[in-house]
Amino acid sequence: MAFSELSAGEPLGRHLTVRRVESVESTATVRHVDQLETDELQAFYDLLEDGQPLPAEETALEAGDIVVFTDYFRVEAI
Structure with a gap:
């Protein structure tokens, strides 16, 4: 499984x-x-x-969210 982390941008x-x-x-x-x-x-x-950052206001995803897919991914703010 994958884990994802989300992050936000400039x-x-x-x-x-x-x-x-x-x-x-x-x-x-x-x-x-x-x-x-x-x-x-x-x-x-x-x-x-x-692979391009997404404006935070366009999604309900939040920085710090952890999503399990094929690996772990973290949503991050940038």
């Missing part, structure tokens, strides 16, 4: 990206990709496929 928190991570803190909230709402899922796929 200035901090205005854009989001995802980063593959190897481990997750035991206190982290983790959602499986199939638990995402339709718009969140599309935004997640866009972030993975395009």
Whole structure:
């Protein structure tokens, strides 16, 4: 499985990206990709496929979200 972390962009928190991570803190909230709402899922796929930051206001994903897909990904603010 994969884990993803979401992050936001310039200035901090205005854009989001995802980063593959190897481990997750035991206190982290983790959602499986199939638990995402339709718009969140599309935004997640866009972030993975395009590799371009996404304006934070265009999605309900938030920095710090952990998404399990084929690996772990963290949503990060940039």
